[in-house]
Each structure stands twice: as structure tokens, then as C-alpha cells.
Amino acid sequence: MLSVIKRNPVSVVLALLLHGLILFFLIFGVDWSNPGKPATPKANVVQAHTVDAKQLNQTKEKEKAAEREKQRLREQEQKRKQAEQKKRKQQLEQKRVAKEKAEKKRQEAEVKRQAQLKKERQAKEAKRKAETKRKAEMEAKRKAEIERKQKAEREAKRKAEAKRKAAAEAKRKAEAEAAARAERERALQEQMAAEQNSREIDRYVAVIKQQVERSWLKPGQGSEDLSCVVQVRLIPGGDVVPGGVSIIRSSGNAAFDRSVESAVYKAAPLPVPSGLLFESFRTLKLNFKPSK
């Protein structure tokens, strides 16, 4: 660097100049973006020039004449204006009168219209009233009709109900009667059947007794006035259930009791009826008494 300065100072100066320039642009270049101040307005400049007196007078005369002329013109103008104004006023007045007339007419028409309207309204009102009356009457009629109908209906219903009830009652009575009769008949029949059954049972019991007595070895002497009741359990077909023989009422003599027991076993199968009647023989009570 030093050698450059010594040997060639111009280049150093150039370099410094360049940097200075760049710096300048950097610093002031930033401000360029701001808008510049507006220029101050220029002062008004008076234009002056010389004039001579004669000319001035002449010009004054001229000006005066011009002024007079102007005055005249102005007066004329004023007159014209006044006339015009008058005319305008008159016109305005006419217009006003016409307007008032029109207004009056309009008002009258309005009143008429109002009256008409009122009439119409009244007519309408009356009509409306009549209508409502008619409607109310109709309504009442309709209601009465409905009521009547309902009443009739109710009556009919009630009657029908009574009829139905009576019929039902009669039916019930008849049924009850029939039932009672049937019951009676059935009872009778039952009684008859029972009677028949018992007869039948008695017959069978007698046969069974006979069969048992046939196989009964009576214990001999001293047992003539003894008796015992034995219960036997049977199965359909007449066989005795094993162990199904029991003494209900003992005779007091054990040998007699045992003999009866063995006789029952020996006599099996006992002659029993089949079917419904057997039910009476499932448990059979037999009273033994050595008859002979």
C-alpha cells in the first residue's frame, strides 16, 4: 500500500474518490426515496408602465363615457328586470288563484268522495251485520239440529241397549233353566248310575266274599262269634298286591286274623270288574264273620 502511494499516488486518490462517491450515493441515495418539498409559490409581480397625462385624460373621458353608457344600460336592464318581475308576479298570482281553485275543487271532490265512501262503508257494515245475523241463525239452527239428532241417537241407543239387555236376560234365564234341568237330569242319572254301580259292587263284593270264604280254613271251634275287618289292595285283574292285606279291626284272636289273611291270598285272583267299576275295588274292605 505504502509503495503504491509512493510510486503511484494518483491511483490512491482515484480509489479514495471512488469510495467517497459511493459513500455519498449511499447516504444521500436513501433520501431520494422521500418526496421532495413542494416549490414555494412565487410572489405576485406588479406589471408597471408609464403613461402621459393627455392620454390619461382621454382615457378618463372614454372611461366616463363608457361608465355613463354602462349606467344607462344598467338602468335599462333594471327596468326590464322590474317589468319582468311584475310579469312574473302576475303570473305567479294567476297560478296561485288557479291553484286555489283547483284545490277547492279537489277538496269538494274529496268531501264528496268521503261521503260516498262513508255510505259505502255503512252499506257494507249493514250487509256485514245481516250476514253475521244470518250466520248466527244458521249456526243456531245447525246446533239445534245436531242436538236433536244426538238426542234421537242417544234415545235409540238406550232403547236398543234395553232391548239387548232384556234379550240377554231372557237368554240367561233360559240357559239357567236349561242348565238346572240338565243338572237335575244328570243328578238323577248319576244317582241311578250310582245305584246301579253300588248294586253291581255289592254283587261283586258278594262274589269275592264267597270266593275268599271258599278258600278260608276256619280255625275251628270257638271262633263262631268272632269277626274282623280286613282291607285288601288290588290291582286290575284281581290280583292282590303283595303285603296289601291288613287287618283294620282285629277280631281279638290272632289265629283267626291270620286265617282270614291267608284265605285272601289263597283266593287271589279275585273276580273284579274291569273298567270304571274297578276303581271301587282298589282298596276293598271286607268284613268276615264265620256264618256257619
Added chain:
Amino acid sequence: MSTDLTITHLILNASPVVQFVIALLVFASVSSWSMIFDRMRVLKRAVRAADEFEGRFWSGGDLAELYRQIERETDDESGMASIFRAGFREFARLRTKGHKDPMAMVQGAQRSMRVSLNREVDRLEHHLSTLATIGSTSPYVGLFGTVWGIMNSFTALGNVKQATLALVAPGIAEALIATAIGLFAAIPAVVAYNRYSNDVERLNNRYDDFVEEFATILQRQAVT
């Protein structure tokens, strides 16, 4: 902190380290530009002198006459002229000393020309290395300034609860100026370095060629 972000304001508000870096870079920029202008002049002059001398040399005049003329022009002996003078002087001296071997005379002259050529090239290349240094290092220097500035600005940011852009932006902006200036110094330096080293190379080649040609001529003279 003010929000004025003009460049002067930023530079004046920067931390001392950044300011120092900026000053260094400005100095580097100024010196690099000085060297650029200096080299521009020197190289231009060298090229012009080379052209002029080649014209004179190949005009077909007497070499001794040419030598005398050049001796008389005692301004700074630049470029080819000084090479020619060194070679011719050595050749003449050897001849007057009574050397009979033409090869030895030519070789002596060639050596002396080579020395002169080296000196010339060295003179032309002077400062180019400095340009290269500025070109390669000033971005780093600028970056250093920037990093330092941003570091400071973030340290300041750590002390506040609410970080706003307005708080960091000025610091970063002033830090970035250092990089900008570094690049500003580096770019012209690199461009100029490439340009001038190329120019010097070409001049060097021309000198080389001239040395060879002149040696050939001297050899011819020595043999006859």
C-alpha cells in the same frame, strides 16, 4: 432503540468490534482499488511499451544502434527494452572479452535476459497477491463482523421477555453491513486479480518469446 435504519446511522450505532471490522474492510477496499488503478496503469504501459519496442526491434535496423538509442532513453527501463538491453550488453561484453565459443556467448546473454525477464515479471506481478488476498479474505472478515453483531443482538434479545422483530432487526441490519462491505471489497479485487494475472501471463509469454527470438538472432551473429 431508534428505528432509524439509514446506513450511516447503523454504522455509527454498531458495536466497536463491528465498527473495527468495517473500518478494516473499508481500508482493504480502498487499497485494493488503489492497486487496481495502479496495475491498470502499469500493465497498460507495459503492453504499449512492448508493442512499441517490438515495432522498433523488427524494423530491421542495426541492433547496436538500437541498443545505443535505448541506452540514451534513460527513463524507467520497462519491459522488453530492459530485457533487450541486458541481453545485448552481456553479449557485447562477452564478445569484447574475446570469447570464441558462440554457444557460451549466447547462453550468457540468455541467462542475463532471463534474469531481467524475471525482474520485469515480478515488477508487473507486484501487488497482485495482495489483491488475491483481499478478494479471498474480506468476505470472511465481513462475515466475522456479521456473526459478532448478530451474536450481540441475540444476547440482548435473551434479556427481554417478549422478543419482537423490531428488537432484533436493527442489530442484524447493522451486522449485515459488515458482510456487505466485505463483499463490496472482495468482488472487484477478485475480478481485477483474474484479469491482471491473465494480462501478466500473456506479457510473460511475449517476453519469453522475445528472449528466444533474440537469442536466436544473437547466436546467428556469434556464429558468423
